[in-house]
Amino acid sequence: MTRTATLTYGDQTIELPVIEGTEGELGVDISQLRAKTGLITLDPGFGNTGACQSGVTFIDGDQGILRYRGLPIEQLAEHSTFVETAWLLINGKLPNKAELDQFSKRLTKHAPLHEGFKNHFEGFPLNAPPMAILSAMINTLSSSSCDGKLHEDDIDDLSAKLMSKVRTIAAYSYRRSLGLPFIYPDPKLRYVANFLHMMFSMPYEQHIASQEVVDALNLILMLHADHEQNCSTSTVRVVGSSKANLYASCAAGVGALWGPLHGGANVAVLEMLEAIHEGGMSAAEALALAKDKQSGFKLMGFGHRVYKNFDPRALILKRAADRVLGRLGVQDPLLDVARKLEELALIDPYFVERKLYPNVDFYSGIIMRAMGIPTSMFTVIFAIGRMPGWIAHWKEQNHDRASRIARPRQIYIGPKEQVYTPMDQR
Numbered sequence: 506m507t508r509t510a511t512l513t514y515g516d517q518t519i520e521l522p523v524i525e526g527t528e529g530e531l532g533v534d535i536s537q538l539r540a541k542t543g544l545i546t547l548d549p550g551f552g553n554t555g556a557c558q559s560g561v562t563f564i565d566g567d568q569g570i571l572r573y574r575g576l577p578i579e580q581l582a583e584h585s586t587f588v589e590t591a592w593l594l595i596n597g598k599l600p601n602k603a604e605l606d607q608f609s610k611r612l613t614k615h616a617p618l619h620e621g622f623k624n625h626f627e628g629f630p631l632n633a634p635p636m637a638i639l640s641a642m643i644n645t646l647s648s649s650s651c652d653g654k655l656h657e658d659d660i661d662d663l664s665a666k667l668m669s670k671v672r673t674i675a676a677y678s679y680r681r682s683l684g685l686p687f688i689y690p691d692p693k694l695r696y697v698a699n700f701l702h703m704m705f706s707m708p709y710e711q712h713i714a715s716q717e718v719v720d721a722l723n724l725i726l727m728l729h730a731d732h733e734q735n736c737s738t739s740t741v742r743v744v745g746s747s748k749a750n751l752y753a754s755c756a757a758g759v760g761a762l763w764g765p766l767h768g769g770a771n772v773a774v775l776e777m778l779e780a781i782h783e784g785g786m787s788a789a790e791a792l793a794l795a796k797d798k799q800s801g802f803k804l805m806g807f808g809h810r811v812y813k814n815f816d817p818r819a820l821i822l823k824r825a826a827d828r829v830l831g832r833l834g835v836q837d838p839l840l841d842v843a844r845k846l847e848e849l850a851l852i853d854p855y856f857v858e859r860k861l862y863p864n865v866d867f868y869s870g871i872i873m874r875a876m877g878i879p880t881s882m883f884t885v886i887f888a889i890g891r892m893p894g895w896i897a898h899w900k901e902q903n904h905d906r907a908s909r910i911a912r913p914r915q916i917y918i919g920p921k922e923q924v925y926t927p928m929d930q931r
């Protein structure tokens with residue numbers, strides 16, 4: 506039975522179709538609202554607006570559920586890798602062995618950057634933020650095809666190329682910030698190990714990452730791979746809706762992710778830990794400050810807009826953090842501050858009553874710090890992880906015949922029509 510919602514405005518009454526998703530989510534289809542009534546909707550921040558129908562990721566924030574293409578994140582974390590999960594997101598099903606092998610080969614083939622790209626890197630100042638370099642260089646990739654075309658009909662190859670080159674660009678942006686020589690990708694290494702090699706090897710000494718570190722980074726990338734219509738993914742879709750190419754769309758996504766309210770939160774966690782430690786504050790004092798509304802201080806890495814019960818990614822990463830930190834035997838005062846904050850907040854009535862649990866950024870920042878990854882690279886690593894999600898959404902939209910260019914409306918609140926005043930009369 507088709508369900509409808511009834512809207513009454515003045516003496517007009519219209520029936521609006523109600524659309525139901527596969528998990529029972531309901532949405533009122535208002536696509537005919539303006540044509541039929543002259544009204545538009547106003548929803549700042551789009552908190553009540555479904556911009557599309559999507560089959561990529563399902564989130565239930567109240568239940569703490571996250572599924573990629575129907576597969577629970579807990580199962581993927583236990584059995585899969587970042588590369589396999591990327592293929593799943595982009596193609597809608599788990600790959601068979603031949604498909605995964607072909608994808609891996611493509612990732613290896615596309616890892617090196619054109620030698621001419623080195624000139625671009627050299628043009629950036631040494632202290633350039635790696636996110637600025639990443640966004641600029643992804644856009645530069647749009648120009649690197651021999652015939653100037655991006656062959657968007659071969660989305661499999663294009664996706665592998667983007668995912669692989671983003672990893673090389675990220676590592677090179679880090680090397681550039683330290684003035685270190687670029688390290689070429691090693692075709693014998695898998696995706697994550699190769700990234701760590703390009704980040705940390707020296708021409709005279711190869712960095713061999715331990716299995717714990719490789720596994721933990723694999724997990725971090727996988728847990729960040731998609732999160733449905735968040736700010737950066739929506740940006741990728743909006744840019745892609747104008748039929749902009751995949752690279753231009755994802756470069757815009759990097760810009761959106763950069764902000765501290767989005768991907769930059771993991772950096773904010775580390776900055777907070779540093780401030781607490783350097784200010785000589787105890788964890789209990791920091792907690793008291795976070796509870797004091799007048800202080801303007803929040804416990805970064807706690808709370809979530811969507812997950813009001815727990816963040817399933819944070820539960821997985823907490824276990825990984827305990828494991829990795831234990832195995833690496835890292836002694837770091839900031840990690841001690843983090844552990845103490847977590848311990849106290851989890852039993853503090855203020856945090857318990859408001860359901861403020863540590864989120865994914867809290868643990869990912871701690872693990873990356875323990876691995877020796879500098880804070881400036883945290884959001885870049887988030888971007889590497891999110892790339893398959895952006896690609897999957899760009900592809901889904903590009904194949905959706907119902908997709909239209911994104912063009913929201915507004916309620917105009919500026920001046921009414923006025924007459925131009927010549928300069929000498931102003």
Ligand SMILES: CC(C)(COP(=O)(O)OP(=O)(O)OC[C@H]1O[C@@H](n2cnc3c(N)ncnc32)[C@H](O)[C@@H]1OP(=O)(O)O)[C@@H](O)C(=O)NCCC(=O)NCCS
Binds near residue numbers: 770803806808811861
């Ligand atoms: C993530 C976040 C923006 C969610 O915001 P939200 O859903 O709008 O939650 P609210 O702001 O409504 O918070 C509800 C209550 O908890 C408090 N609160 C939320 N997060 C808090 C935090 N990190 N520290 C202290 N108090 C917090 C709010 O002050 C509010 O208190 P009140 O009910 O007494 O007014 C918010 O929790 C936050 O700023 N967290 C820290 C930043 C962070 O880690 N961001 C990464 C998210 S992945």
